[in-house]
Amino acid sequence: MKEYLKSLFEEASERLEYLKGINLVFDVPKNESHGDLSSNVAMLLTKQLKKNPRLIAEEIITALKTDNKIISKTEIAGPGFINFFFTPYFVSGIIKEILVSPDTFGKSDKHKGKRANVEFVSANPTGPLTVGHGRNAVTGDTVANMLEWIGYEVDREYYFNNAGRQMRVLGDSVRLRYLEILGEKNNFPEDYYQGEYIKEIAKKLFDEFGSKLKNEDPEGVFKEIAEKEIFKEIEKTLSRLSIKHKIFYNENSLYEEKKIESLLKTYKEKNFSYEKDGAIWLKLTELGNESDKVIVKSTGEPTYRLPDIAYHITKYERGYDLMVDLFGSDHNATYPDVLAGLKALGYDTDKVKVLIHQFVTIMEGGEVVKMSTRKANYITLDELIDEVGSDVVRYFFNMRNITSHMNFDLELAKKHSDENPVFYLQYAHARICSILKMTEREELKSSTENLSLLSTNEEQLLLKKLRQFKEEIEYSTELFEAHRICAYLEELAALFHRFYTVCRIIGSEKNLAEARIALVTATRAVLKNGLTILGVTAPERM
RNA sequence: GCGCCCGUAGCUCAAUCGGAUAGAGCAUCAGCCUUCUAAGCUGAGGGUUAGUGGUUCGAGUCCACUCGGGCGUACCA
Numbered sequence: 001m002k003e004y005l006k007s008l009f010e011e012a013s014e015r016l017e018y019l020k021g022i023n024l025v026f027d028v029p030k031n032e033s034h035g036d037l038s039s040n041v042a043m044l045l046t047k048q049l050k051k052n053p054r055l056i057a058e059e060i061i062t063a064l065k066t067d068n069k070i071i072s073k074t075e076i077a078g079p080g081f082i083n084f085f086f087t088p089y090f091v092s093g094i095i096k097e098i099l100v101s102p103d104t105f106g107k108s109d110k111h112k113g114k115r116a117n118v119e120f121v122s123a124n125p126t127g128p129l130t131v132g133h134g135r136n137a138v139t140g141d142t143v144a145n146m147l148e149w150i151g152y153e154v155d156r157e158y159y160f161n162n163a164g165r166q167m168r169v170l171g172d173s174v175r176l177r178y179l180e181i182l183g184e185k186n187n188f189p190e191d192y193y194q195g196e197y198i199k200e201i202a203k204k205l206f207d208e209f210g211s212k213l214k215n216e217d218p219e220g221v222f223k224e225i226a227e228k229e230i231f232k233e234i235e236k237t238l239s240r241l242s243i244k245h246k247i248f249y250n251e252n253s254l255y256e257e258k259k260i261e262s263l264l265k266t267y268k269e270k271n272f273s274y275e276k277d278g279a280i281w282l283k284l285t286e287l288g289n290e291s292d293k294v295i296v297k298s299t300g301e302p303t304y305r306l307p308d309i310a311y312h313i314t315k316y317e318r319g320y321d322l323m324v325d326l327f328g329s330d331h332n333a334t335y336p337d338v339l340a341g342l343k344a345l346g347y348d349t350d351k352v353k354v355l356i357h358q359f360v361t362i363m364e365g366g367e368v369v370k371m372s373t374r375k376a377n378y379i380t381l382d383e384l385i386d387e388v389g390s391d392v393v394r395y396f397f398n399m400r401n402i403t404s405h406m407n408f409d410l411e412l413a414k415k416h417s418d419e420n421p422v423f424y425l426q427y428a429h430a431r432i433c434s435i436l437k438m439t440e441r442e443e444l445k446s447s448t449e450n451l452s453l454l455s456t457n458e459e460q461l462l463l464k465k466l467r468q469f470k471e472e473i474e475y476s477t478e479l480f481e482a483h484r485i486c487a488y489l490e491e492l493a494a495l496f497h498r499f500y501t502v503c504r505i506i507g508s509e510k511n512l513a514e515a516r517i518a519l520v521t522a523t524r525a526v527l528k529n530g531l532t533i534l535g536v537t538a539p540e541r542m
Numbered sequence: 543g544c545g546c547c548c549g550u551a552g553c554u555c556a557a558u559c560g561g562a563u564a565g566a567g568c569a570u571c572a573g574c575c576u577u578c579u580a581a582g583c584u585g586a587g588g589g590u591u592a593g594u595g596g597u598u599c600g601a602g603u604c605c606a607c608u609c610g611g612g613c614g615u616a617c618c619a
Contacts (some may be wrong), residue, residue: 297617
């Protein structure tokens with residue numbers, strides 16, 4: 001629709017000089033009596049032309065050579081909007097476009113040939129994933145899906161660190177629990193990992209090795225096994241949400257491959273770093289940031305910034321055109337340093353898109369549940385999936401803008417799970433499947449021969465919504481906002497349900513019935529594709 | 543103190559570069575199944591968009607200030 005109008009305006013600019021090179025925007029008006037598409041161009045020109053916007057609008061309309069097979073009406077409304085109304089003939093044509101290739105309708109090759117890396121979850125293996133990680137995981141995977149849909153080849157990546165204090169404590173936590181099983185009394189420290197899963201790992205070790213590990217070092221087998229077991233669980237949890245990372249990148253390999261060392265050397269050579277108080281600092285103030293930051297502590301150990309920068313450099317070296325980083329708002333102070341460090345070395349940081357999601361607040365019984373992995377005071381992602389299912393979890397995290405703080409009322413999620421909007425969408429899909437089975441029995445087929453028979457208000461509104469799908473995906477992806485897709489699908493499902501209650505297939509005249517079958521088949525395809533992007537299943541019956 | 547995010551209906555959230563009468567779901571109330579799935583549809587009530595001022599044809603959206611909440615502000619990640 002928009003493409004057609006754009007070409008009309010372009011052609012008209014031959015006659016109306018001021019239309020040349022103008023930034024044309026068409027909106028779908030909220031109120032359907034304002035037409036199918038609306039332009040505010042006349043109002044934007046008032047300053048330049050010093051004329052009443054309605055007069056400008058009139059000039060524009062006379063200059064447009066509209067085809068009355070496509071456009072049924074143009075009007076000037078309100079302060080100077082130009083509203084366009086499309087013919088039913090044109091509107092229904094979308095069905096043919098969808099049915100040519102239903103499974104790929106909405107895909108675009110806009111970014112074909114480009115490669116993207118989406119890094120998400122990236123939790124260190126110290127415990128099970130919590131609900132908070134769930135938001136990160138679902139958002140990351142959905143962003144990856146969206147990018148694939150507009151043509152990117154996407155690698156899903158998980159960055160982790162199995163060195164450092166956290167992991168030492170983890171290993172020792174397991175060791176102490178193991179010794180407890182052997183009957184040894186000890187004072188389990190308060191700041192150690194309190195979770196049940198530690199005891200389970202210890203039990204596993206006892207079952208396999210008996211008391212042989214009594215004098216083992218906490219850094220050795222305890223840590224190793226703990227890491228392995230926990231990662232296994234993390235991957236299992238993610239796979240329940242249909243999430244699979246292609247690459248697991250261990251921070252350690254940056255050291256092994258001397259990337260940290262060489263980066264440090266580069267900064268020194270280029271005079272971006274200096275020594276002070278026994279530490280090495282990066283000159284971030286010179287790069288426009290607030291203050292210089294330490295990259296190597298006086299102990300000789302790098303801070304997180306150095307490996308983070310080195311890590312991102314590997315992404316550039318691996319040739320990605322787009323790198324998406326996803327993390328929670330608690331990390332929002334860290335990425336400017338990393339980006340500045342990259343920019344200093346000449347890397348194009350426009351290729352990095354940092355997405356920060358706000359926290360998930362868990363409410364239970366009207367109370368906020370404080371989350372801490374170490375204190376084992378958390379609700380795991382697994383428990384949540386057990387309660388409400390993968391589809392609800394994915395949809396729930398996708399349906400809200402990540403910039404918003406999110407209240408997750410557990411009681412409500414459990415109790416009212418069958419009233420979740422995801423079921424509304426799935427129900428629409430299942431309903432269509434059921435209709436199509438029924439019409440098959442009646443020996444009715446889908447036909448695009450008489451689509452102009454689809455002229456009721458319900459049919460036209462549904463058709464127009466189907467037309468918006470592709471643009472909706474592109475727009476949502478450019479903004480990295482999956483919640484728009486949820487909103488779109490809910491509107492689409494609502495229009496379908498309304499169509500269903502008013503327009504019948506079986507019992508209608510044959511040509512009309514077959515056109516309607518084509519319509520619902522197309523609707524089913526769009527619903528399914530939308531749900532697929534969100535990572536939600538499209539059941540054939542409910 | 544400073545930085546980022548947020549404040550919209552009773553609750554959870556939308557609102558397409560600033561567009562026309564601020565929309566959904568839940569909850570509440572009133573209707574609709576002898577006919578393709580009632581997990582559905584129709585209707586009603588519910589708002590000073592936290593507040594004040596500014597920018598303009600037009601502001602929930604942009605700017606300034608105030609109030610309130612979250613997360614940061616390390617030689618932790």
